Amino acid sequence: MTVARFWRETLRRYNLGASKCPECQAVFFPPRSVCPNCSVHRKSLTKMEACQLSGRGEVYSYTTVHEAADGFEMQVPYVLALVKMAEGPMLTGQIVDVDPKDIREGLPVRATFRRLRADGDDGVIHYGYKFALENGAAAKK
Amino acid sequence: MREVAILGIGQTQFGELWDRSFREIGIEAGFKALESSKLSSKDLSALYIGNMASGAFIDQEHVGPLVLDYSGLAGHHFPSVRVEAGEASGAMALAQAYLAVASGEHDFVVVGGAEKMTDVPDDRGAAIASSTMDQEWERVFGASMASLWALAARRHMIDHGTKREDFARISVLDHENGSKNPLAHFRNKISLDAVLAANPVASPLGMLDCAPFSDGAAALVLGPLESARKYTDTPIRIAASQIATDFVALMHRKDVTTVESTVVAARRAYQRAKIEPSKIHLAEIHDAYSIGGLMALEDLGFYRKGTAGKALSDGEIGNGARLTINSSGGLKAQGQPFGAVGIAQVVEIVRQLRGEAGPRQVSGQEVGLTHNLGGTGATSIVHVLTRVN
Numbered sequence: 001m002t003v004a005r006f007w008r009e010t011l012r013r014y015n016l017g018a019s020k021c022p023e024c025q026a027v028f029f030p031p032r033s034v035c036p037n038c039s040v041h042r043k044s045l046t047k048m049e050a051c052q053l054s055g056r057g058e059v060y061s062y063t064t065v066h067e068a069a070d071g072f073e074m075q076v077p078y079v080l081a082l083v084k085m086a087e088g089p090m091l092t093g094q095i096v097d098v099d100p101k102d103i104r105e106g107l108p109v110r111a112t113f114r115r116l117r118a119d120g121d122d123g124v125i126h127y128g129y130k131f132a133l134e135n136g137a138a139a140k141k
Numbered sequence: 142m143r144e145v146a147i148l149g150i151g152q153t154q155f156g157e158l159w160d161r162s163f164r165e166i167g168i169e170a171g172f173k174a175l176e177s178s179k180l181s182s183k184d185l186s187a188l189y190i191g192n193m194a195s196g197a198f199i200d201q202e203h204v205g206p207l208v209l210d211y212s213g214l215a216g217h218h219f220p221s222v223r224v225e226a227g228e229a230s231g232a233m234a235l236a237q238a239y240l241a242v243a244s245g246e247h248d249f250v251v252v253g254g255a256e257k258m259t260d261v262p263d264d265r266g267a268a269i270a271s272s273t274m275d276q277e278w279e280r281v282f283g284a285s286m287a288s289l290w291a292l293a294a295r296r297h298m299i300d301h302g303t304k305r306e307d308f309a310r311i312s313v314l315d316h317e318n319g320s321k322n323p324l325a326h327f328r329n330k331i332s333l334d335a336v337l338a339a340n341p342v343a344s345p346l347g348m349l350d351c352a353p354f355s356d357g358a359a360a361l362v363l364g365p366l367e368s369a370r371k372y373t374d375t376p377i378r379i380a381a382s383q384i385a386t387d388f389v390a391l392m393h394r395k396d397v398t399t400v401e402s403t404v405v406a407a408r409r410a411y412q413r414a415k416i417e418p419s420k421i422h423l424a425e426i427h428d429a430y431s432i433g434g435l436m437a438l439e440d441l442g443f444y445r446k447g448t449a450g451k452a453l454s455d456g457e458i459g460n461g462a463r464l465t466i467n468s469s470g471g472l473k474a475q476g477q478p479f480g481a482v483g484i485a486q487v488v489e490i491v492r493q494l495r496g497e498a499g500p501r502q503v504s505g506q507e508v509g510l511t512h513n514l515g516g517t518g519a520t521s522i523v524h525v526l527t528r529v530n
């Protein structure tokens with residue numbers, strides 16, 4: 001992924017910038033310019049409000065990845081999860097600092113700012129969110 | 142709109158075809174389809190090609206005219222349309238060709254699907270395969286295709302009590318059928334234990350839950366049903382051709398244990414074909430990942446959500462059982478040349494309905510269904526095919 005392409009989304013990836021529909025109040029991540037819940041586009045087009053996720057959520061589903069996605073070879077095995085955020089949206093992200101055996105659905109997690117990929121196509125280090133267990137009870141370190 | 146029939150079928154070997162080029166396999170499938178009908182190339186007025194990623198796999202875009210050119214048809218100057226819908230590119234090409242004939246704009250067309258995937262190393266292949274997911278909000282965080290299906294599988298186990306063995310049985314069935322298909326990528330049978338013990342890819346999925354990367358092509362000749370008997374003794378009617386879409390990223394779906402686009406495409410197809418899923422006993426379903434096959438059995442309406450696993454372990458599904466799926470070997474054993482999959486599924490159903498499926502023939506079927514999926518379910522395409530009596 002090129003520098004510009006990654007940089008363009010940093011606000012969302014660093015700060016969990018989201019958007020809210022003024023009509024139905026639903027929150028979306030990444031931000032959307034039109035609400036998919038409200039069938040008439042004029043109710044939301046140009047009216048979506050910027051907001052920010054708290055970073056708190058819970059594990060909805062999880063997998064331990066042994067065959068890495070391209071660029072993540074150094075991280076295997078890693079835990080990838082669907083995380084249901086407190087504000088409603090579901091996010092895809094890794095869960096770090098945890099023994100894969102300890103992951104269960106429903107565990108509370110919090111977003112944490114991490115290095116995503118050490119060395120992309122362009123040699124640039126990409127940062128963004130990963131998740132850590134909220135209370136640290138099952139954490140390794 | 143007029144009725145459309147399949148007049149000819151063709152398919153190449155699926156597998157690692159190191160000695161064959163993209164254009165060669167495309168031409169082979171197309172002419173096999175044409176030769177199996179009484180049409181000649183001068184009767185055609187358009188070509189449709191389903192292809193997902195020739196640019197990434199072989200640095201070649203603009204493959205529509207390329208295949209037409211090397212088929213000796215450049216001088217006819219007729220339209221050649223390349224269609225892309227991820228792994229559903231094949232069925233999407235068929236859906237477009239079907240509309241062209243149904244509308245009356247074209248009478249006879251060839252619709253093919255082709256992908257040349259093994260000219261790149263495996264890790265590059267996996268990266269290209271991932272291009273149908275959301276690059277900005279899934280891939281960038283370390284998601285592979287297998288890991289997204291694994292997330293769906295885990296939640297299916299949580300919500301519906303599905304067991305790991307339930308979807309493993311899909312791979313066992315595929316290999317059982319593939320062993321009887323001379324064109325299949327894999328012709329070995331595998332045991333349930335082998336699937337469960339295979340190297341992990343993304344838990345709970347292992348290596349034998351994942352379809353291979355294959356080279357291959359398949360093709361059909363379409364024409365109006367009213368004149369079909371002039372060109373073949375065994376025309377097969379396209380009773381429904383339906384496309385449905387959904388959110389691209391898995392995380393945005395209403396329920397990750399249901400591929401909603403499949404539910405909707407199937408519902409529309411049953412309505413159009415005036416048939417209930419309980420009356421269909423023959424289907425080719427999209428199982429690039431075994432859990433996807435299990436979910437398709439439910440989403441297509443063959444089983445209620447959460448009950449396909451039990452049906453699989455009770456032996457209700459298998460060649461000649463209550464429901465025959467993937468007699469071709471499916472994506473796991475017949476192989477997975479992305480753009481060719483959706484066409485090859487139709488080729489297999491046509492063989493079955495004509496009674497030409499050899500050792501894997503299922504008797505007495507009048508109707509069959511195909512299900513081709515793009516990404517983790519952003520596109521689903523369902524075709525219903527029937528014998529013409």
Ligand SMILES: [Zn+2]
Nearest residue numbers: 021024035038
């Ligand atoms: Zn809304």
